[in-house]
Amino acid sequence: MSHTSSDHHGQRSTTPVAFIAFAWTLVGVPLAYGLYNTVKAAGALFGG
């Protein structure tokens, strides 16, 4: 299992990179969906 670089008193991180990536994806995907739809709606402002 891969690990991230350190930040606890110089120790290597024991938190799996894959889990951090999963957590960010879980919140990032809905946010990207919301942003996409909002940008699409805002496009009407510029004649889009």
Next chain:
Amino acid sequence: MALPGFLQRERIVARPGFNRWLIPPAALAVHLCIGQAYATSVYKASLVTHFDTTLTAIGIIFSIAIVMLGLSAALFGTWVDKNGPRAAMFTSAVFWVTGFLVGGLGIETRQLWLVYLGYGVIGGIGLGIGYISPVSTLIKWFPDRPGLATGMAIMGFGGGALIAAPLSRQLMSYYDPTYVPSDSSSVPNGDAVAALFFTLAALYAVFMMFGAFIVRVPASDWRPAGFDPASVKKKALVTTENVSANNAIKTPQFWLLWTVLFCNVTAGIGILEQASPMIQDFFRTGETSTVAAATGAGFVGLLSLFNMGGRFAWSTTSDFIGRKPIYMVYLGVGIVLYVVLALFGSTATWIFVLTAAIIISFYGGGFATVPAYLRDLFGTYQVGAIHGRLLTAWAAAGVAGPLIVNGVLDTQGTPGQLVAANYRPALFIMVGLLAVGFVANLLIKPVAEKYWEPKAVTPATARADAERSSVR
């Protein structure tokens, strides 16, 4: 009442090597869910028809929720600080989800009071606890970048509405095939809204519990690699002492910051509340406006983006230029922009859109930067509880902002016939408010020594001292 073991703060102290970049997604998992509160307009018309009532009666649901947000954040802030983020996020999830379930039941059985109780009261408590739950934890994990950390979480609150609005439309069109989301005159039936409430309850339960179970608090001796605690001392206004929530509200600094937040939020709400009709009215000649209704909706979308982006960008910037200077920008530049909007906003669409968008980015930035400002002034000891008490300024602004704008516009004419000049009195009132906020911010000085916590008097302060020493 004792908390179950898995919720207790002692159980979530991070082990050596825990990566702090897991904390922002935990915070976002909560804030992205509770941010739904700003997407209630998507089913407002449907509820008016379903309950055969007025828009005002339906609008009360949202008002109750925001008032409960302010009250619960103020009342439960100390409890949140004492019991830690997992207990707070878990409790917030239980209230927020129960609010949707009870509200959905109210819609299904056509009992409006149940919607008030469910979404308004119960859900509102979940909103308040959820809003403050990750703030002090993020500040402790990111002593080197508190503005960035709180900006990420509070950006999520803005982002929650961006997700919930299109998702709700899609789900309601699934539950009511006659509803066409792209047709502004199409309204989903009440059963579709009830089904939406139950679906959101399930989705939010999963997301918020995920956040609650991955969140951790740092060990008392933890600090980020490469972080020089001495650098904190060098910045003006940044204390290395701690002030309790009870003492904080006795300081002039708390009430000056309350005034700053109140003025900044009231001014922002003035535009947000009226965004869609406002842009049409600014470019109206006689009965017709050169700005179409669809364009007005696009303008609302653009403001949402700037509201969310401002939370992250301005709060992060405050880590570099300082909290007091960034509020001078929000309030000082805000004054100039409001004057430009009032005097020249109707001369070109781009001037109107650009000034309004920057004003709203300052509105969002004001929300996101305030926890870090509190940390600077009062330390980390009970920053969550102090933040909760400060949010009463938001509840007050939520009442004052619309009252000012609607009150002024009522004296100027009838909706649909207003023009740019009719908005000027309200906009100049906002300029005055921002000036009051600007002066209040200028008056903020470091907190007097008499309010500091004594060293290691109680186990709680001993723990706080240990935490404090790690960020010095």
